Amino acid sequence: MIEVSHLSKKYRETVAVDDVTFTVRPGLVTGFLGPNGAGKSTTMRVILGLDRPTGGWAHVQGRPYTEHSSPIRTVGAMLDAGQVHPRRTALAHLRSIGATIGEGTGRAREVLDQLGLRDQGRRRVGTFSLGMRQRLGIAAALIGDPGVIVLDEPMNGLDPDGIIWVRALLRHLATEGRTVFVSSHLMGEMAQTADRVVVVGQGRVVADMSTEDLLSGQAATVSVRGPEPERLSEVIRAAGGVVEREGADNLTVRSIDSAHIARLALQHHLEVHELVTQRRSLEDAFLELTHDTTDYRAHSTTETAALT
Known part of the structure; x- marks a missing residue:
């Protein structure tokens, strides 16, 4: 599992994460929701050892990510699908990652097939659409067959068919007993995908509960x-x-x-x-929970008309 306890992170005078505590358990898809600037990406970076916390701690499987002898086999992560050399082929990219843990071309082809990229392995990544790069990023996260999956906006850029497919993949990974932690701005998809949601605003947790409980608490x-x-x-x-x-x-x-x-x-x-x-949607619940924690909020149509 993933355990985050009293986690804080400051960048000079800016508080990105403020005393955040939550647990992501195996066998569930946990959605990580919040407005832009709420601290989601920073929290994920701390979990993956890419940033040092100012206070508190984040453990994966009982210890910091960097202390695992084979981190890629412990946690599969995708924070930015665009971080791939554009002149590399998809197969070469996955093969280079697999080589660090003793996996060969066979495993690279296996995850390409699993992610629907079987016929794209010889193409250079620079020619990929955004949706294809997202799939390649998920493939890279799965190459070590990890027990913990951390994905930042995995459905970004996917067409409807791709979104449905990723939803099914995440559900399947959870049913295998893996810990699945996913951030997304697509509230409708999270309502159908996530068993549990952690909602943050201005660096603090504003809700941590099952999706069912969150929605059932909304008046019909x-x-x-x-x-x-x-x-x-x-x-x-x-x-x-x-x-x-x-x-x-x-x-x-x-x-x-x-x-x-x-x-x-x-x-x-x-x-x-x-x-x-x-019944009110997850989007309605999210907007209510984060109403006072959004840094940038557009005027309504009525308010805009009154200002002009």
Whole structure:
């Protein structure tokens, strides 16, 4: 597993990470979320021994990453898929990494095949698209068959098919009992991929919980559409619901669920054309959690109009 305890990192007067503590456990995909500048990349760099912490510590499998006798076999990491010599072929790049741990061409070809790059091994990396470089970066992370996977924005630049494929790969790695730690800005994908999320803002942890618990804690609304919205509103309010009118025949209801609304409509012989429960997304939860920790926030359309 990955253990981070009271981790802090300062760059001169700038505090990038401030007393961060969390644990990433095996058998799960853990999403690492936060606005730009929240300290995600710095935390990952400290975990991988690329930066020294100002305070606290980060251990992988019970010790600092740099103390492992074969770090590549312990942790597979991708922090920047672009850090590859553009004139190297994909196969040569993976072969050079594998050679440091005694792996030959066979293992390089195996991970190329696993990442869907079987026919691209002889191409120079400089000719790769962003999505192909992302796949090559993940291939490099897997070449040592590590028990811990650390990936920074692995879905960046991938097309929809590639995103679905990476999601399936991460889930598969977790089911094998590996520790999978992934940062991403794609909230919809993290909602479908991550079992657990650690959310940071301005260098501090603002949430550390299962994805299910985070989403279940978000209040649901019910959208109801029917030909008699006024009567339906009265019935729902009398039952304790909070109702807002949306358009000519649509209501947004809080405080009671869709099953209760359906029973009320049936009891009062009210026609309902649409009844949809709308739970807030991971993106909504993320924006709420990080609202006060975002350094740069755009004005809404209304605010922008008022300023002009």
